[in-house]
Amino acid sequence: MTQPQTVEQALDLVPEAGPEAPPPRLQRFQWLGILREASRLTRTRIGLAMVGVIVLIALFGPLVAPHTPTEFIAAPNHGPTSDAILGADALGRDVFSRFLHGGLTVLWMAAAATVLGVVVGTAVGLIAAYSRNWLDGVLMRLNDVLLAFPQIIFVLLAVSAIGPKLWLIVVTVGITHAPRVARVIRGAAQQIVERDFIKAEEVAGERRSRIIMQGLLPNVTSPLLVELGLRMTFSIGLVAAISFLGFGLQPPTADWGLMINENRLSITVMPWGVLLPVLAIAVLTVGTNLVTDGIARAAIGLERSNE
Amino acid sequence: MTRLILRRLALGVLTLFLISLVVFAAVLALPGDAATAILGKEATPDRVAALRDQLHLNDSVITQYLDWIGGVLTGSFGESTSTQQPVSELLSDRVANTGFLVFVAAIVAVPLSIGMGVWTAMRRDRPVDHVLSNGSLVLAALPEFVIGIGLILLFATSVFHWFPAVSLLAPGEKAWSDPSVVVLPAATLVLAVTPYISRIMRGSMIEVLESEYVTMARLKGLPERTVIWRHAVPNAIVPAIQVTALQLAWMAGGVVVVEFVFSYPGIGSLFIDAVDNRDMPVVQTITILAAAIYVVLNLLADLATIAVTPRLRTEAR
Numbered sequence: 001m002t003q004p005q006t007v008e009q010a011l012d013l014v015p016e017a018g019p020e021a022p023p024p025r026l027q028r029f030q031w032l033g034i035l036r037e038a039s040r041l042t043r044t045r046i047g048l049a050m051v052g053v054i055v056l057i058a059l060f061g062p063l064v065a066p067h068t069p070t071e072f073i074a075a076p077n078h079g080p081t082s083d084a085i086l087g088a089d090a091l092g093r094d095v096f097s098r099f100l101h102g103g104l105t106v107l108w109m110a111a112a113a114t115v116l117g118v119v120v121g122t123a124v125g126l127i128a129a130y131s132r133n134w135l136d137g138v139l140m141r142l143n144d145v146l147l148a149f150p151q152i153i154f155v156l157l158a159v160s161a162i163g164p165k166l167w168l169i170v171v172t173v174g175i176t177h178a179p180r181v182a183r184v185i186r187g188a189a190q191q192i193v194e195r196d197f198i199k200a201e202e203v204a205g206e207r208r209s210r211i212i213m214q215g216l217l218p219n220v221t222s223p224l225l226v227e228l229g230l231r232m233t234f235s236i237g238l239v240a241a242i243s244f245l246g247f248g249l250q251p252p253t254a255d256w257g258l259m260i261n262e263n264r265l266s267i268t269v270m271p272w273g274v275l276l277p278v279l280a281i282a283v284l285t286v287g288t289n290l291v292t293d294g295i296a297r298a299a300i301g302l303e304r305s306n307e
Numbered sequence: 308m309t310r311l312i313l314r315r316l317a318l319g320v321l322t323l324f325l326i327s328l329v330v331f332a333a334v335l336a337l338p339g340d341a342a343t344a345i346l347g348k349e350a351t352p353d354r355v356a357a358l359r360d361q362l363h364l365n366d367s368v369i370t371q372y373l374d375w376i377g378g379v380l381t382g383s384f385g386e387s388t389s390t391q392q393p394v395s396e397l398l399s400d401r402v403a404n405t406g407f408l409v410f411v412a413a414i415v416a417v418p419l420s421i422g423m424g425v426w427t428a429m430r431r432d433r434p435v436d437h438v439l440s441n442g443s444l445v446l447a448a449l450p451e452f453v454i455g456i457g458l459i460l461l462f463a464t465s466v467f468h469w470f471p472a473v474s475l476l477a478p479g480e481k482a483w484s485d486p487s488v489v490v491l492p493a494a495t496l497v498l499a500v501t502p503y504i505s506r507i508m509r510g511s512m513i514e515v516l517e518s519e520y521v522t523m524a525r526l527k528g529l530p531e532r533t534v535i536w537r538h539a540v541p542n543a544i545v546p547a548i549q550v551t552a553l554q555l556a557w558m559a560g561g562v563v564v565v566e567f568v569f570s571y572p573g574i575g576s577l578f579i580d581a582v583d584n585r586d587m588p589v590v591q592t593i594t595i596l597a598a599a600i601y602v603v604l605n606l607l608a609d610l611a612t613i614a615v616t617p618r619l620r621t622e623a624r
Contacts, residue, residue, distance in 0.1 A: 139365040139464070144318075145325040150560020161333040197591045232481030237450030244452050245579055260456065264568075266612050267472070268464045274456060282453050304438040 003092055013260065030302075031221040037298035038291070040202035044298075046289025055283040056232045058103030065096040069254035086272040089263050099276045101254035105282070109170050110235035116174030117235075118228050120183025126212050126220070140186075143179040151176040151238055156247065156263065162246040173238050177231045188220040229292025232286050240278035240281050254278055308613065319606050320544045326598045327379070330591050331372050361386060379595060385588040385589070386531030387581075394592050397577060404482045405573035409558050411489055412496035417551055418503040424508025424547065425540060431513055440509070443609040451561050455495040455568035462491060474571040482571075499561055500554040507550045544614055552608035556601040 038044045066083075067191055074081065074088035081087075087095045110275030128139040149157075153170040162168050192198065193216070201211050217224075242248050243257025251258065254275035346354055361364060366374070378385060384394035427436045446454070463472035474488035481491050514612055515521060519617030524534045574593060582590035 141321070141325070144322050145329065148322060148326050149329075149594065149599040150557060150563075150597050150601070152560045152563055153594050153597050156578070156582045157330065157333050157590060157594045158336070160585050160587065161336040163585075226385070233448050237354075237453075241452050242451055245564065245567055245582075247582065261453070265458070267459065271460065271465055275460065278453055278456050281455075282449055285450060285453075286445050286449040289444060294446055 011138060028216060029226060034055030034222060034225055034295060034299050037302055040292040041297060042293045043290045044294030047287045049083045050283050051291065054103065054280055055107065057100065057280065058107050061100030061103060065097040065100040067094040069093065069098045069101040070252045077266050088272055089273045091265050095273045095276065096252040098259060102259055102277065103280060105249055105255050106236060106239050106257065109166060109239045113170045113173035113177065113235045113239065113295065114228065114232045116210060118129065118181050118229055120174065121178040122185050122224060124178060125182035125185030126189050126216050129186045129193055130212055130216060132193065138204045143182055146179040149176065152241060155238065155242060159247050164250065165306060168247065169239065169242055169248060173235055181227045184223050187221055188223045189216050192216055192219045223272025226292060226296045226299065229288055229295055233292065236281065236285050236288065256268060309482040311613065312610065315606060315609050319602050323599060324604055325378055327595060329594045331375055333591060334587055334617050358388060361388065383582050387586050387589050388554055389584040389586045393589050398574065398587060398592065401573050401577050404571065405562060405575060407482045408489055408492055408571065408605060409562060411493040412558065415493065416497040416500050419497065420504035421508050421547060423505040428509045428512035428516060443506060444574040446498055447502040451495055451499045452564050452568050454498050455565055458491050458494055474569045476572050492565050492571050495565050496558055496561055500557065503554055504547060504551055508543065508547045511546045512539065515539045515543040541615065545615060548611050552604040556604045559600050
């Protein structure tokens with residue numbers, strides 16, 4: 001440890017910290033500044049609009065759907081009629097109604113997995129960066145072990161052991177995000193840990209949990225926000241892919257990933273059953289990625305203007 | 308340098324050991340009795356007993372692990388619980404198809420994305436650069452099954468009818484005997500990894516192009532081609548090596564979904580079937596192979612980085 005040994009040394013450090021280190025308190029609402037900057041960029045606005053449309057469909061679709069998702073209304077793969085404006089699926093159910101009912105699950109699962117992964121990953125990253133000792137080594141080694149599993153393979157390993165449960169998918173997607181987030185946050189926090197204001201707080205006898213939460217955390221907001229967006233994009237892809245593979249929601253429930261799976265064999269006669277959910281997932285992930293890119297650009301812009 | 312390499316090797320072996328513990332623990336996670344969990348409640352006691360025997364569930368956990376890891380290290384991965392065939396036999400039928408698919412994808416994706424990164428860096432902020440970087444932002448966001456189905460709609464079923472939507476091969480027939488079945492799955496993988504590699508290459512190339520030694524090389528009057536390919540690219544490529552290794556390792560997971568989309572007869576679709584049947588020996592074997600590929604590729608990337616970084620190469624550590 002490089003902590004100062006005497007009071008004189010400690011006092012030596014404090015004045016030095018003045019001009020170069022940013023006052024930690026002023027950094028507290030940095031994330032608001034980044035988001036405000038980001039919201040001025042066209043790409044962020046386009047991204048938000050795309051996400052907004054899909055979220056609205058997922059939330060209010062079930063209320064306006066003309067049919068229930070499971071009722072049979074026409075012959076299998078029947079073309080569009082006035083009753084079923086986009087035709088019937090491989091079992092004769094209304095494609096449009098199933099589309100309107102099928103978005104909510106992927107959204108909440110992806111959001112929950114993202115929050116879990118980012119919270120755990122940030123905690124691990126900050127603790128590893130702050131500890132600067134054997135704990136850092138142990139945490140990073142465990143990180144490497146988890147990183148070695150391709151995310152989808154790790155989730156499916158758990159699914160084959162425990163079964164296709166939604167909570168299991170949320171938890172394992174979150175777990176696979178955590179080491180990836182931890183690596184980024186640790187990298188960002190390592191530079192902050194060396195700053196003098198952290199040392200000053202240590203000397204002042206501040207609790208370690210408080211230094212991490214109030215000294216380190218506010219200063220890694222930019223990578224944290226970017227990770228949040230990035231992990232959301234990947235969560236949507238993973239959750240939808242697992243459902244598409246048949247290990248998410250089980251039939252006859254309506255779900256976008258599952259719909260693609262159910263209708264892909266009749267893709268030539270009835271492309272809507274595949275096209276609609278594929279488009280929705282595409283618009284959603286491109287939207288979240290545009291927002292993430294906007295946030296990343298805003299964060300870099302703010303950093304440059306601070307220098 | 309030797310010590311650096313030995314250290315990396317030792318860490319790789321340690322990581323592999325910990326990975327094997329995680330994969331092994333999956334069987335312990337089976338709720339209740341593993342054999343009953345796999346066979347279902349209606350299974351006869353005889354079948355449960357036979358499966359318990361096959362999975363060595365009557366031994367202690369440590370003996371189970373040692374038996375299993377010993378088998379993995381000697382290439383005998385046990386027997387599939389759903390088809391009773393040796394896992395190594397199931398794998399060997401399909402490993403060539405997956406290998407061919409990933410090889411084709413990699414051999415296209417790596418030069419393409421490195422070249423694209425260099426090219427867009429040299430045309431920074433021009434229209435081409437904007438179009439390509441926004442294009443890769445979109446591609447990077449799309450899940451691989453969305454890309455795959457997009458390609459099917461575009462090139463197989465609805466717009467053009469150039470390639471088959473489903474990679475049908477007779478049993479035992481190898482993918483290279485009918486290369487048209489590989490085109491769309493490989494294109495999906497290429498489109499999925501290219502944005503990441505080209506983006507990092509572009510960024511690193513821009514940094515290098517602004518450096519003093521590149522200006523120096525230009526001032527010396529060297530032809531632009533020499534400046535780019537002899538002076539700039541070899542330095543700019545270092546960060547791209549790591550990302551390329553990560554993306555190639557990602558393909559081990561991506562191929563699972565892509566093979567399912569195209570019903571391609573490879574390891575990936577075998578894995579999905581095994582998850583469906585809760586065929587733990589097959590699932591565990593494929594999982595540990597995928598993780599091992601990641602560790603090995605990372606190790607190779609580290610060695611390549613050492614090889615192209617003179618400072619690390621000559622460091623007497």
